[in-house]
Amino acid sequence: MSYFDNLTTFIRIYELGSMSAAARDQRISPAVASARLAQLESRLGVRLFQRTTRRLSATEQGRLFYAGACKILDAVTEAEGDIGEVTANPRGDLLVAAPLWLGRRMIAPHVPAFRAAYPLVHVRLRLSDRRLDLTAEGLDLAFHVGHAEDSDLRIRKVAECRRALCAAPSYVAAYGRPANGDEIARGRHACLNLRFPGATEFRWTLRGAEGPETFEVSGPFECDDGDVLTDWALDGHGIALKPVFEIAAHLRSGALVEVCTETPPLPVQVSVLYTHRRHQDPKARLFMDFMIQRLRADLNADPMEELAAADGRAAADQDPR
Numbered sequence: 001m002s003y004f005d006n007l008t009t010f011i012r013i014y015e016l017g018s019m020s021a022a023a024r025d026q027r028i029s030p031a032v033a034s035a036r037l038a039q040l041e042s043r044l045g046v047r048l049f050q051r052t053t054r055r056l057s058a059t060e061q062g063r064l065f066y067a068g069a070c071k072i073l074d075a076v077t078e079a080e081g082d083i084g085e086v087t088a089n090p091r092g093d094l095l096v097a098a099p100l101w102l103g104r105r106m107i108a109p110h111v112p113a114f115r116a117a118y119p120l121v122h123v124r125l126r127l128s129d130r131r132l133d134l135t136a137e138g139l140d141l142a143f144h145v146g147h148a149e150d151s152d153l154r155i156r157k158v159a160e161c162r163r164a165l166c167a168a169p170s171y172v173a174a175y176g177r178p179a180n181g182d183e184i185a186r187g188r189h190a191c192l193n194l195r196f197p198g199a200t201e202f203r204w205t206l207r208g209a210e211g212p213e214t215f216e217v218s219g220p221f222e223c224d225d226g227d228v229l230t231d232w233a234l235d236g237h238g239i240a241l242k243p244v245f246e247i248a249a250h251l252r253s254g255a256l257v258e259v260c261t262e263t264p265p266l267p268v269q270v271s272v273l274y275t276h277r278r279h280q281d282p283k284a285r286l287f288m289d290f291m292i293q294r295l296r297a298d299l300n301a302d303p304m305e306e307l308a309a310a311d312g313r314a315a316a317d318q319d320p321r
Contacts, residue, residue, distance in 0.1 A: 006039050011069055017057075025138045096124065098125065101246050102270070103127040118286060129225050140274065141288060145268055155271050156288060159270050159296050163242060163266070165239055166257065167239045171190075177259050181213055192240040195222040206264065230250070243268055272288050
């Protein structure tokens, strides 16, 4: 086992607080993770963690060594970055997270092109609508839709995207079409909420006549998967707050209609988040630059105009003349 591997495993044990979690993160067995830590402690002549049957806690020596070990890995990453930039051939694993819809429809389709350009970079794409801890989960970077609250992260803005409150025509026929946030806040409408630990989507901020207004909303349906909310809206179960790029096809077809058009929701920002430690990693910078260029082209286009143009082209193709 190399000293570098031992350092890497120690850092992940420290950050995750668990031998088994660090082993899963490193794609090794708990026995290998334990052996790496034991080798490191033997070399240093100190215990880096206090062990109990339920948890690991860093000793004073472990806390001091963690800070130094991070500096070593940062130096190695920067040195590899210098070489990668000289050779224009970066290598290694790149762990990227993204919300489900954005990842499936707008990021994943471009990954093969990035891989073709940089064949030694292995992209590991993790898709989830829940909020992820970049450090705890070992992520190199994460695409994010909404306000980023962690001030310790670096943020690169991708685009501002229009949002809409939407419902199925069957819901509107049964319960009416609210014109503004006041009608929703009175509790007469079922709101479909994206809710998970730390989420604030049960408060909707809409554009009022005198500026943004925030409304408390409620409803019988909640989920941490945005696609499920869209399905519920399509089935007529309530009103959903969605980025227009997610529901443009449904709006175009009439399967969903916009509501509260007098007080539309504020736009949402799409960003890339990454830690300070990843700033010097060339493969992370290359991936961000590559994806941001393509995402801006996709997100800045009006999805409704794009669909209308596509319908026009299809009609022209079918014209027998």
